[in-house]
Amino acid sequence: MAAIRQLAYGGGADTVDEYVRLGETTARKCLHKFTAGIIHLFGDQYLRRPTPEDLERLLRDGEERGFPGMVGSIDCMHWEWKNCPTSWRGMYSRGTGKPTMVLEAVASHDLWIWHAFFGATGTMNDLNILDQSPVFDDIVEGIALQVNYYVNGRDKIRRG
Template identity: 40%
Template sequence: MGAVVEHDADFEQRVDAVGKKGLTPLQKCSAAIRMLVYGCAADSLDDVVKDAESTLLAYTKKICRTVVEVFEEEYLREPTRDDIERQLERSAARGLPGCLGSLDCMHWVWEMCPTALKGQLSGKEGKPTVVLEVFSKWLQINACGSSTSSLAAQDPIMTSILLTDHL
């Protein structure tokens, strides 16, 4: 969070005209991340965070831009030859020689599943489930989705590696 505050001064805590302290950087970032992770509407958080819906939307947009600007070079890049070789070594140590990425899924039973979705999300066990996919490559990505989602199919970096000769 420190890098976000250093990069964008709007995340610093400010004092208004009457001397009242505004939101802390933690509150601003937490509200924005909560909106992104849980899909909360800004107006559902304005009572909790004590800030206007428009301000929370602005912080959400700013944190997305700031995270990309600050961390893009380190985390949002194509893997180097060394990254690929290191991943191949890890895969070989796990008993998967030659595997650049591996996909694994876990089905969690969704006990409070809405009735309208139960048939669509029920599998061989007869209970509705949500799938947690973990796609392991040179960096790890976790995502929750429906049984039809596929991280490998949606990942531009993995697609680029598979379609070009990196080795």
């Protein structure tokens, strides 16, 4: 319960002591064991890079929907950081004065999340976040998977 409460409400390990009667160290250990269990149980299926078969399916689905060559949609959102340290507020605050962290995600049409990058400062715009993000690193470094796809009846090869 301590782990789920910390994840659900975004509170620290010391915030669950009154509700579940656990000390901070024990609550932190519970969270660590819970997340390690999730990774162990579901990591191979859900916490992985796309395989060549995944990419071919996503490209085929994108083409059928009128977006040839598209694997997924990328977007960034600002997430308010309630417990931002006072000394960092200026770096993470933008026009609203509230500190935010940025979540960048790539999702396919079936809501499968293929990439998530969290933690860029809230004062950045989407282009600066993309510059920090590892989302295109494999393509830039030339190590992205090679995938065959078709556009207008023509054979194409794409990396990543």
